[in-house]
Every structure is written in structure tokens, then in C-alpha cells.
Amino acid sequence: MTDTGIDLILEKHSGAGRDALIPILQQVQAEKGYLSRETVARVGKHLNLPASKIYGVATFYNQFRFHPLGKYHITVCRGTACHVKGSGKVLDMAMKQLKLKPGQTSRDRMFSLEVVACMGACGLAPVVNINGEFHAKVTPQKLAMIIDQCREEELTNAEG
Amino acid sequence: MITLEVDGRSIEANAGETILTALKREGIHIPTLCYMEGLPPSGACRICVVEVDGAPNLTPSCSYPVAEGMKIRTSTQKVIEARKTIVRLLLSNHPDDCLYCSRNGKCDLQKLAQDLGIRRRLYHGKKTSRPMDVSSPAIIRDPEKCILCGRCVRMCEEIQGVSAIDFIGRGSRAFIxxxxxxxxxxxxxINCGQCILVCPTGALSERSYLNEVTAALADPDKMVVVQHAPAVSVTLAEEFDIKAGKDVDGQMVAALRRVGFDRVFDTSFSADLTIMEEASELAQRIKTGGVLPMMTSCSPGWIKFVEQFYPSLIPNVSTCKSPQQMMGAMIKSFFAEREGLDPSKIVSVSIMPCTAKKFECTRPEMAPNNIPDVDYVLTTRELGQLLHMFGIDLNAMDEEEADTPFGERSTAGKIFGASGGVMEAAVRTAHYLLTGKELPGLEIQPLRGLKGAKELHIEVDGLKIGAAVVSGMGNARVLLDQVCDGRDDLQFIEIMTCPGGCINGGGQPLGADLDAVRARMKMLYKIDREEDVRVSHKNKWITRLYDEFLGQPLGELSHRLLHTHYSKRDDLLQ
Structure with missing residues (x-):
């Protein structure tokens, strides 16, 4: 089980102790998009930490994911301003359309859904971010349309 | 010495200790949930709060150190109300199914609610909904009954060095x-079950095989044979509210017959058999330059531990099966033959102080030709329940003796139940095998007691022998690391998974503190002191078994039936 990306990260942290856990997990996630069972086991061997401990620490924070990202990674803001402007219904629509719960990725790895507390774009509430691109003042209907567009784009890509 | 004033009277305390330990010594009972004897306090549950004069808030007694002149009040209205609130909040997220709970009557949370007179649900909220984990052959986890005290996590990590479980998530969504x-x-x-012993609620329990066993007892076509481990007879009485440290061997044998078991055998017999094989294996390894130090293989938690964490030391582990499995193998071979029975007609049950034994008997290498050596394992607790279910009062039983051919034992086999016992029994027999003479005095004090690590260095006929005994996997890690780093003054190591050995096993009666465990241990050594046959090689039935069936230790038949091998476990998430 060798993985050069992870090897490089762990090399940078040679001789590190348990205090290096979170930076290592962040770098691994930046490289791989998520924390897999294999990477958790690798990091555990490197830091001499049991996997249950690493999983416990990682699940404490919202920033870590345990499933690969979808091709379209949809982030719904549930911060205060977005909440007041109706992001709850937007999230419901996303869950219904994608048949996913926050933190999950669809089986075809096309979509993944995530909830965040605030993106710092409260003036545009409710905000949805898809692959880094911000969508402002999103209503449930607007989100359903955006998701449809993504699906259509995929179909044309597949045909073309 | 420091003087404190507690509820108006003056008590003495040692500098540096906590309020709780000082009060406990004085016989003042303070309720606790997250506190664990011998470990640093975590101060998580706050049930142990007391009032300290001058302190702005209530003070957790488990973690606050005593100070000269401190004035403490332990049961003011404020304290009682705070404790009630804590228990009410815990109950607000707890299933109301005490009648159906394995811990009914033995639950710390139930007792607290009862002691504090909580009679109705005050807080209503969303309850945790999580599925039970029934995947293990030994341990069942019910997260809905968990109060997140963290004792199982600390036991698994700090005492056993395994860390199979931890807190996951955070806040109201956290779970173990x-x-x-x-x-x-x-x-x-590793299925040791120490987490069950420290769990204050029904969140952790052993997987029960009582239904399977009672069904077998009711089946007229089956011969149901039972064996009981050395450490069971000195703890079973506790299930009948008798103080720890009473031996009920004879009554237990009578009770097992009354329940309907066709034969009652003593695992101490196969402990003697283990000694014959293991001492011979050690002698052979020393003579032929085999892998040393040899490590005992009686404790199935330790076996899984070494397979996972120290696979490089697997060659050091004795190839002997554990006494439970040796007995099982003998029952389905020698005994079946003697009785003219098809092994498949025999149901072999064992009563163990252990939850890992439930896992051990399911291992594929313990089922030659797909016939398991042992079919079902019950813990001491389950046996207590079985006797209660059948309306049997242990105290009213007249003593009876176990059955031939596997009912006779030496006391060397009996002391297997305490940490150091296997080593002491092995040294007694090894001494005889090497010199032809009995070990003078027979008793080996340095190997006894509840200390986690013990050592003995002796010379037998000019041969230097270094022996080490560890119990608790955290203690084992320290020694194993030394061995891995090249320590070479040891020839033989006894390793027991549970701290103190089987007398403190994960299947033993609940609620035992260190004093209770010590009382159990003392009883084993009292038995050893008072009986005549004190060495395994003088067990008459062991001699007959070799003469009539096995041939000799390490012989062809022994190898097939009594020995096995272990292999590296590539579990990904260790």
C-alpha cells in the first residue's frame, strides 16, 4: 500500500508527535479530497496513534470528510443570515433532488453534499457554492434548476 | 497529614490526595459515575460534587485536592439538588426499559435514580437513536443506553492499550x-470485556448464549457436557449476594448437575494438561535453541492482541491451546470414544470468567473437521443467571465432586485463575522435569499478588531461568517492547489479558473493587495451601490420560489435538 502523495506529506512530518495530527489530516484531505480508511491507518502508523483516536478527533471537526468528493461538490450555507433567508428549505431541496444527506457522496461520484456554518457572503443569502462558484439568493426552485443543469451538462459531455 | 472538616466532624487526609479518596477512607459515600479507581480523574460527570466553604460553585470531589482547614459539606440541599438534576438530565436521554435490561438491578444509573428518589421524568427531549452493535461474538454494545461517562474508553486505552473505541463526533451528537x-x-x-466491568449502565454486556444452552439441555438426543474454569468457583457466590472470596466448588458442581448437565468437568484438569505440554515445550525450546522467551497462550484476549499489534512475536507464543480448548478437544475425542458417542452428539459448554473465550471457541483453528472443540461459553454472570432461572439456591446445595475422567485436578491447575499462577504451576513441574526433584516449598511468593508486572530469576541445576509475569495489556506492552528491543534475560513470560488475571476477568460478577479481587485471589492460594496434590505431574488422571490415549507430551496425538498456531491479523484499523 504505497501512495506517493501521502508518503510525501508524512515525510515532511517525520518524527512528529500526536500534536501534528490535525495538520497532517488537513494536508492529506487537501491531497486526496477526503480521509479514507487506508489513509487513516497510514497516518496512525506514522504517529503511533490508534485509528479510533484519529477517527474520534477527525469527526470532532466539521472540516474533515470520510467520503470522496463528487464531481459536483455542493455546499449549502446554514449560517444565521442564510437561515433567516430560508436556507433550510434550500437544503431540503438539495437532499431531495440528490437523494443524499449532508456529508454523503452519490454512488456514481457525481454529486456530494455538504453543510457549512457561514461562507462570509451573508449579503447574498441564501448562498450555495458549487465547485468554488458562488450562487446568490438561491431559492429551492433555483437550486433544482442548477442541479438539472449540472446533469444535462454531464449528458452532453457523455454524448460528445 | 492535613485536617479537614467534613459535615461538622474533623477527618485527616494526605497532602495531594483528592477530596473523594479522603472521604472514601472515612467511610463517607459520595456517588460517582465517571471516576475510576487508580486512574487520574476526568471530572466529566459532576455527580460527585460537594460544597466547599469559600468556593464560588459546587466542587467535584473526584478531582479537587484537599487543603488544610478545608470545610466540606457533602449532602446539603444544594448538593442533592445538583445531583438530582444531573441524573434527571441523563435519564432524559435514556430508554425507559429497565425491566428488559441486562443490567436491571445492577445498574449504577438505576441505583442513583433510586437513591436520589427520582420518581418522574422532568425533562423531555429528543433521544439518541443508534443501532446496537451485535457484530461481536463476545460483546454487545447498545449506544442508546450509553451515558458517555467514558470509562470504557479509558479502560480500553489507558489500562489495556488497545483503543478499539473512542468518542466520535461532538456535542449532543457524540457517541462511543x-x-x-x-x-x-x-x-x-480483543474481547477482554473489561469495558463491561466498568460500564455503569447496560450499554455494554456479554453476548449471552443462555438460550442455546438451555435448548441443548432440553434436547434428549444430546449429551451436554460442562467444564468450569479455575476462577469461577471463587466468584460465583457473589452472584448470590455472598461476599467476595468464598469458594463454592462442590455446591457449583451439584448445581450444574441439577440444571441438567450430563457431565461436569473441571477446566483445572486441562490446566494441568496445559502445564505438562507447556513445560515440555519450554524444556524443548531451551534444549534445542528454539525461539525464546516463550509466552503463554491461555488468555485469548492476549492472543488476538499479539496477532494484531506484535505479529513478530507470534513465534514466541506457546503452541499449546488454552485449557478451555484442550478440555474441549479431549471431550470430543478421548471422552467421546470412551463413551462410544459420536462427537456431533455432544454439546460442550464451558463456564468461564471471560468474554474473550466466547470469541476463542469460534476461531476456525479451534474446530478440527468443522466440529468445534467447545460449542458455547457462558460467563460466571450467565451461570448465576442460569441458576436463578432454574430456581437453584447455591447455598442449599450439598457439595458434590466433578466427574471422571476430567474432574480431578492439582492445585497447580487451580491457581491458573490468578496472575502468576500459570507461571508458578509451570515452574513447579519444570523443576521436577529438569531435576527429578520437587521444588522445595512449592510456593513462589514473588509471582503472587495483584501487581501488574512481576519477575523471578532462579537457577535450576546450573540453568539460569528468567521468568516474567504481566497482566493487563498496557503492562504487557511495556515488557513486549523490551523484548522487541533485544532484552534476553527471560526464558518464559506469562501474559494475562485482564489486570490481576482471570479472577478479574471480563465475565466475572460486577461491582468488584480491588479488595474483592484480592479476596478472590487469596481464596485460590488458600485452596493451594490446604490440598495434597499441588503439582500437575502428580495428577493421577493426567498420567492415565497419557498412558491410555495421548502417549507422551508433545507426541503425535498431542500435536494434533492440543496444539495450534496463530497468525498475523491484517485488520486495517488498529
């Missing part, structure tokens, strides 16, 4: 689970 929240069966859990 394995890495990636998978089943215990695929985790690094």
Missing part, C-alpha cells in the same frame, strides 16, 4: 464507537 463506526468484530477489540 470504533474507527469509522464499524462493528466491534472488525475492530481491534
Amino acid at each position: 464507537g470504533t474507527a469509522f463506526d464499524e462493528g466491534l468484530n472488525v475492530s481491534s477489540c
